[in-house]
Amino acid sequence: MNQQRRLFLRSAFTAAGIGLVLGSASPKRLLAEALAGQSGASAPGLGALFGGDFKVGTALSNNTLQAQNPGLEALVAREFSAITAENAMKWEEVHPQADVWDWQRADHFVDFGQRHKMYTIGHTLVWHSQMPESVFVDGHGRLRKRSDIEQTMESHIAALAGRYRGKIQAWDVVNEAVTDDGQWRKSHWYNTLGENYFSRAFHLAREVDPNAELLYNDYNMTIPAKRDFALEQIVKFRKQGMPVHGVGMQAHVHLSEPAIAKIEASIEAIAAAGLDVHITELDVDVLPQAYDYMGAEISTNFAYSEKLNPFPEKLPEKIVDELAARYESLFKLFLKHRDKVRRVTLWGTTDAESWKNDWPVVGRTNYPLIFDRDGEPKKAYYAVAGLKVAAKSS
Template sequence: MKVRRWMTAGAVAVATVAALNTVPAAAGKPYDPTSQTLGALGLRHGLQVGTAISMDALNDADDPQYRKIAATEFSSVTAENVMKWESLEPTRGNYNWGPADQLVDFAKRNRQRVRGHVLVWHNQLPEWLTGGVADGSISKPELRELLRRHITTVAKRYQGRIWQWDVVNEAVSDPWDTPPTLHYKGFWAEHLGPGYLADAFRWARAADPKALLYYNDYNIEAFGSGNPADDKTQFVYDMLRRLRAQGVPVDGVGSQGHLGTQYGNYNTFQVTEALRRFTSLGLVTAFTEVDVRSQLTEGVRAGDSEEINPRLQASAANFSVLMKACLAVRSCLSYTVWGFSDNHSWVPGWFDDPPEGLATIYDENYQPKLAYHEIKSDLILAGPPYVLPRLAPKPRR
C-alpha cells in the first residue's frame, strides 16, 4: 500500500470528480445541499462521516431521537464501549457478544460501515486479567497468549464486517506524565514490553486479511518541537516508521481529535501537514474520536449567552479545522465524532474538576449546534482542485 501506487489512479479519480459532485434535483425544484445528511455529503468525497454509538442510548425506548439520528445522519459507526475487552469477556473464557453483534447488525441495516474499537488498550480490561497478573496467577508467557487469543477471536468473529480496526490504542505517554520523557506506557508495555505492538498488528492481520489496521492515539493532531522526547506526534511518527520498516502490517493512524476551547488551538495548515507526513509513510489516516469540550463556568451553567456563545463558536472552529484538513488530504478516509449529542457525551463524567461539557455537535435536545453547520458547510463547499476523492488503499500484508 504505497502512495505512489495510489497516484496511478489519479487520472481516473480526476475524471470522476464531475460525477461525484453531481447533485440530484427534482424537476423544477433546485437542489438544497443543506437538506442532506453529513454522511451523504461526505460520500461525495468518498469520506465516511461517522459517530461513536452508546448501546444504552440506542436501546432506550424513551429516547427514539437518538436512534433516528444514529441511523440516518452518519455513514459509519464505532462501538463506544461494547467492543472493549471488559465488555466482551467479563469472565475468563465467556464472551458476551450480544451488544457488539447488535451494533454490527444495526450498521448493516442502515448501510453503514463499522470502525472496530478496540483490540488492545490498557484501559477497560477485565478484572480477571489485570487481577491475575497482579497476583501472579497469570504469567507473562500466558498473558501474551491471552492477548493473541483475544485479538484472534474478536477479529475473526467480525471478519468481513469491520472496515477499520483500532488495533492498538494510546500506547504512548504524554509530556506531563512521570517521567516526562515520552515512552511506551500502560499495562501491556509494562508486562510485555513495546514488542506487543508489532505482535498485535500481525495477529490482527492473520485474523482478518481485509480490514484496515490502525494505530489510534490522542494529541497527535499536529507536530510540535519535532523532538521525540517531548513531541508526541513525532514519537508516534517515528514509531510507525519503524514498524512499517519491519514489515508490520500497520495500514493507518487514527488521530482522535479530542480538543478543548480553553487551549491554544491548531490551524488547518498545521493539521494538514501532520496528515501528509503520516501519509508519506504509506499510511492512511482518520479522525476517530472528535469532540471539542469547554469549561462549564458558573455563567455557562446559568445560561449566560455572553459566556456560552464564544465557546460554541470556538468549538465550531475546532471541528471545522479537523474536517477541512481531512478533506484536503486524500488519505484521510473517515471523520468520526465521539458521540453526537451532549446528553450522551463522555466528557462531563470524565472532566469534572473543573467541570467541562458542550463537546458534541448536537445539544441535549438534539438540536444541531454551530459546529454541526460548520462541518456541513465544509463538506458542501469542498471540491476540486483542492479536495479530490479519497484514495482506495489495500490492506498491507
C-alpha cells in the same frame, strides 16, 4: 428560529452564492433546498455531503446500544456514513472474565452497521485501560507468566475479531501505546511482553481478518515528540512485515487548542509515512481546562468547582458562535487534505451522551458535539454542512 440564527444562515448561504428567503422555514429545509435546488427535497446528511471527500462517523454509546434508541439510531443512520463502538467492544465490557463474553451490545452495533451499510470500526483490540486486572494478575495478586498473558491476548483477538470477520471494515488494533513525551507507555502489556506486543497484535488481527483495515489510535498526536516516536515505531515494525494501514488521530480538542497548524503538521507527517489519516474521537471542549490538562487519559480526574462548570443550563451565544467557527475551521482543514484523510469520526452524536460531561471533572455539563441534547442540529452543524453548500455552488 431566532434572529442570530437567521443572520448566521443568511450570511453562510449568501457567501455560498445561494439566495434564500429565511422566513419561517426550518434550518433543515433551508439546507435541503440549498443542496437539492428544489423545495421539499430531503436534506442529505453529513455522510452524503462529504461522501466524495471522506467518511463522516460517530460513536455509539453503551446507553444507546442497550436501549436500542430508535430516534437516535435514525439520526445516526441519516447523518453519518461510519460508526465506532464507544465502549461496547472494550475488553472489560465484552470480555469481563476469562470465560465470560457479553456480546449483546457489540452484536447490536455490528448489526446496525450492516443494516445501514456503514463503514464500521471495531474499537479496540489491545489497550492498557478499561480491561480486567485478572488478565495480568492471578487470584493471589501475582503477575501472570509472560506466556499466559501472550496467549490471553491471542485468544481475545481471535474471538473478538473472528466473531465479526467480514463485518468490520477497520479495527483500532492498539490504542494509546505511547506517552506524550515520546516513549512506550509502561503498561502491563509493555512491562510483560516488551515492545513486540505492539506488532504481535497487528499480526494476529491480520491472521483473523485478512480484509479489515488495521489502525493505531492515540490522543495528543499533535505533540511532535509523541507523533514522531509513534510513527518511528510503526515504520520500523512495518519494515519487519507488520500489517498496518493508518493512524487514528484522536481529536479531543478545545475551542482554540491545538492550533490548526499543529493538526495540519501531524496530518502531513502521518501521510508522509505512507499511512492513511483517520480523525477519530472528535469533540470540542467548550469548558475551562482543568489545570491545563489536554490529554485523554480516562483515569485522570479533578475536583468539581463552579468555576470549571460555568454553563450548567445552556451555552451563551458567544460560545455557540466560537464552537461553530472551530468546527468549521477543522473541517476546512480536513477538506484541504481530503487526499490524506480517510475518515472523520465525532466521539458521540448528541451532547447528552458525550463523555465530556463528567470528565475530567465529574458533575460538569459540556456541549462538545454538533447535535444538542435533544438531537437537534446546532450552529456548528450548519457551519460544517455549509462548507459543502459553498463547494457545490462555486
